[in-house]
Amino acid sequence: MKITKDKKLSLYKKMLTVRAFEEKAGELFAKNLIPGFIHLSIGEEASSVGTCSVLNKDDYVASTHRGHGHMIAKGADPKRMFAELFGRTTGYCKGKGGSMHIADFSIGILGANGVVGGGFPIIIGAGLSIKLRKTDQVGVVFFGDGAANRGTFHEAANMAAIWKLPVIFVCENNLYASTTPADYSLAGGSIAGRASAYGIPGYNADGNDILEVREIVGKAVKRARDGKGPSIVENKTYRYRGHFEGDPQKYRTQKEIEAFKSKNDPIQLFKTILKKEETLSDKIDKDLREEVNAMIEEAVRYAQESPLPKPEEALEDLFVNP
Amino acid sequence: MTERIISCSDALAEALAEEMERDETIFILGEDITAHDGIFGQFKGLYKRFPEKIIDSPISETCIIGAGVGAALTGMRPLVDMHFADFFTTAMDEIANQAAKIRYMFGGQAKIPLVIWAPDGGGLSAAAQHSQSLESWFIHTPGLKVVVPSEPADVKGLIKTSIRDDDPVIFFQHKRLFSQNGPVPEGEYFIPLGKGDIKREGNDITLITYSRMVYLSLEAADQLAKEGIDVEVIDLRTLKPFDFDLIAESVKKTFHALIVHEACLTGGFGAEIAARIGEELFDYLDAPVVRVGAKDTPIPFSPVLEKFVLPQINDIVEGVKKVLNS
Numbered sequence: 001m002k003i004t005k006d007k008k009l010s011l012y013k014k015m016l017t018v019r020a021f022e023e024k025a026g027e028l029f030a031k032n033l034i035p036g037f038i039h040l041s042i043g044e045e046a047s048s049v050g051t052c053s054v055l056n057k058d059d060y061v062a063s064t065h066r067g068h069g070h071m072i073a074k075g076a077d078p079k080r081m082f083a084e085l086f087g088r089t090t091g092y093c094k095g096k097g098g099s100m101h102i103a104d105f106s107i108g109i110l111g112a113n114g115v116v117g118g119g120f121p122i123i124i125g126a127g128l129s130i131k132l133r134k135t136d137q138v139g140v141v142f143f144g145d146g147a148a149n150r151g152t153f154h155e156a157a158n159m160a161a162i163w164k165l166p167v168i169f170v171c172e173n174n175l176y177a178s179t180t181p182a183d184y185s186l187a188g189g190s191i192a193g194r195a196s197a198y199g200i201p202g203y204n205a206d207g208n209d210i211l212e213v214r215e216i217v218g219k220a221v222k223r224a225r226d227g228k229g230p231s232i233v234e235n236k237t238y239r240y241r242g243h244f245e246g247d248p249q250k251y252r253t254q255k256e257i258e259a260f261k262s263k264n265d266p267i268q269l270f271k272t273i274l275k276k277e278e279t280l281s282d283k284i285d286k287d288l289r290e291e292v293n294a295m296i297e298e299a300v301r302y303a304q305e306s307p308l309p310k311p312e313e314a315l316e317d318l319f320v321n322p
Numbered sequence: 323m324t325e326r327i328i329s330c331s332d333a334l335a336e337a338l339a340e341e342m343e344r345d346e347t348i349f350i351l352g353e354d355i356t357a358h359d360g361i362f363g364q365f366k367g368l369y370k371r372f373p374e375k376i377i378d379s380p381i382s383e384t385c386i387i388g389a390g391v392g393a394a395l396t397g398m399r400p401l402v403d404m405h406f407a408d409f410f411t412t413a414m415d416e417i418a419n420q421a422a423k424i425r426y427m428f429g430g431q432a433k434i435p436l437v438i439w440a441p442d443g444g445g446l447s448a449a450a451q452h453s454q455s456l457e458s459w460f461i462h463t464p465g466l467k468v469v470v471p472s473e474p475a476d477v478k479g480l481i482k483t484s485i486r487d488d489d490p491v492i493f494f495q496h497k498r499l500f501s502q503n504g505p506v507p508e509g510e511y512f513i514p515l516g517k518g519d520i521k522r523e524g525n526d527i528t529l530i531t532y533s534r535m536v537y538l539s540l541e542a543a544d545q546l547a548k549e550g551i552d553v554e555v556i557d558l559r560t561l562k563p564f565d566f567d568l569i570a571e572s573v574k575k576t577f578h579a580l581i582v583h584e585a586c587l588t589g590g591f592g593a594e595i596a597a598r599i600g601e602e603l604f605d606y607l608d609a610p611v612v613r614v615g616a617k618d619t620p621i622p623f624s625p626v627l628e629k630f631v632l633p634q635i636n637d638i639v640e641g642v643k644k645v646l647n648s
Contacts, residue, residue, distance in 0.1 A: 060396060062392075091429070092428070092429065092431070093428045093429035093431070094429035095429070096426060096427050096428070097427045097428055097429060103431060103432075105395075105428070105431045105432050106431075110392065110395055110432075111424060111427075111428055111432075113420075114419070115415055115419050115420075118388075118415065120385070120388070121385045121387070121388015121389055121391065121392065121416055121420075122388055122389075122391055122392035122395065123392060124385050124388065124389040125388060125389035125390060125391055125392020125393035125395070125396070125398075125400075126392040126393070126395065127392075128351075128392070128393050128398075129392065129393040129396040129397055129398045130396070132374070132375075132393075132398060133347075133397060133398070151384060152385065152388070155380075155382035155385035156385055156388075158380055158382065159380060159382060159385050159389070162380065316430065317425060317426050317429055317430035318425065318464060318465055319425070319465075319467075320425070320433045320487075320488035320489050321487055321488060321489060322563075
């Protein structure tokens with residue numbers, strides 16, 4: 001897949017944005033400034049940004065509880081995202097959804113989902129809708145290694161395959177379903193490998209290599225747009241933070257986390273490539289990071305200065321026709 | 323408006339054909355709906371007329387409902403066929419956590435014009451897993467509308483309204499009523515959600531009911547009329563929203579109320595109606611409100627057992643007398 005230097009830099013900046021957003025969210029959560037609980041995607045930026053970089057604005061994405069990266073990668077505004085995390089009226093969901101139920105329908109995000117595996121049936125509906133409306137859109141459902149064991153995965157993969165729906169199943173295998181290791185819970189050991197049972201392509205991708213993610217998801221997207229049906233892509237990646245912020249993480253060692261950080265960090269890996277081919281200089285890198293950090297600070301300021309909802313607004317938005 | 327006598331089943335098919343002719347975003351997804359026009363013949367003639375829009379699904383109830391949600395979110399107006407209401411259990415997440423919540427939890431960004439159509443009810447010796455009346459589950463989940471028509475005209479008027487509604491609607495039809503005949507207006511005919519109907523006027527007691535129990539209640543009312551008891555029968559038609567104004571108007575006239583439903587008594591919708599009457603109409607009551615519902619067991623197979631568990635005409639007659647004699 002051909003890619004210009006400018007495009008590479010914009011991907012790099014998106015990855016920096018996701019990470020800066022997530023790190024800031026973690027910091028604010030630790031200070032008790034964000035209510036509820038949050039699931040961060042630090043370490044998985046190549047998957048979210050790489051996948052969404054081969055989608056159009058009107059393509060659909062069904063996201064997960066770990067969905068901040070998908071939102072930013074698809075083009076959501078960090079200001080309104082932070083406002084949602086803070087429970088403000090200016091948030092994407094007017095403070096009714098929070099981190100785990102964030103969405104921006106104007107860019108095709110059909111919602112994060114608090115139910116693991118909840119996105120599969122929804123993307124099937126989107127795929128069926130695309131087919132009936134005869135547009136050239138596609139739908140992507142992000143899911144984790146844990147969701148691959150839900151019955152919804154099987155029903156959706158089967159339906160997508162028999163109807164040749166324009167959908168792509170993008171697994172972000174971060175090795176743990178909450179506390180449960182994938183090598184314990186995943187029969188057959190491979191999520192991409194399950195594709196053969198449905199007679200559809202299954203691809204393994206180094207989920208920490210954004211160019212490889214783009215290449216492979218891009219191939220699956222093209223196949224879907226050409227009317228040839230669904231694919232499963234398994235992005236092997238790793239989350240640096242716990243399942244949720246505050247997770248005691250007794251199921252893995254600090255040594256393991258450090259090893260992934262030092263050898264497989266998606267941003268560092270991409271930076272190395274960009275520097276080697278002289279797309280990125282230290283100066284540009286520094287400028288980009290400053291720009292991103294300033295944007296995140298501004299987003300947090302916007303959120304904190306935004307009004308809280310009036311309590312009775314809890315009664316709004318249930319029905320179109322009450 | 324011209325009327326003909328047709329069945330509930332034909333009323334549904336006719337209404338859907340009219341709506342599908344008008345709006346090409348409507349489609350129907352479910353199991354076994356092309357070979358025999360639906361297992362109750364409820365989609366008669368639709369596959370022939372709209373072959374691309376009547377879609378047979380694998381046996382995957384979770385994805386049938388979930389696909390309905392996803393399609394509704396992306397510009398379509400699906401009607402999904404649940405086959406039997408009992409199978410709702412296999413798709414509850416898609417109904418209760420997705421369809422019911424998506425608009426609200428995303429702050430009103432999305433609409434979900436989805437009809438979930440489900441044949442319910444007992445009386446066919448179909449036993450525990452094919453006979454239930456599960457409306458209370460959905461009434462108790464904010465974000466869903468619940469429709470329970472009895473007569474064919476109501477089926478037509480309410481399905482057309484439900485199809486055009488922008489919110490998720492659970493549309494129950496009682497299996498014993500598919501062949502029930504009645505006058506149905508030709509052409510455009512709409513009944514708003516949340517409007518009940520007085521199926522029989524009376525002055526002595528307000529009998530509040532819905533679905534198949536409307537017919538049993540009307541028969542009970544005929545019997546009671548011979549004894550000089552004048553029963554007013556209200557068919558709620560929609561349970562969420564429900565027409566409390568109509569109930570209040572009637573109770574203020576009769577000073578007595580009986581609630582009849584086929585669902586089991588405990589935690590049934592009758593409890594909600596009784597509570598509302600108690601809270602808002604206490605001063606108008608000459609006697610406690612009484613409920614008639616199924617016994618609190620699964621629905622048994624043997625006709626003798628099933629008849630014992632489900633409310634019968636005699637139970638309704640006794641219920642009326644209990645209210646009036648207390």
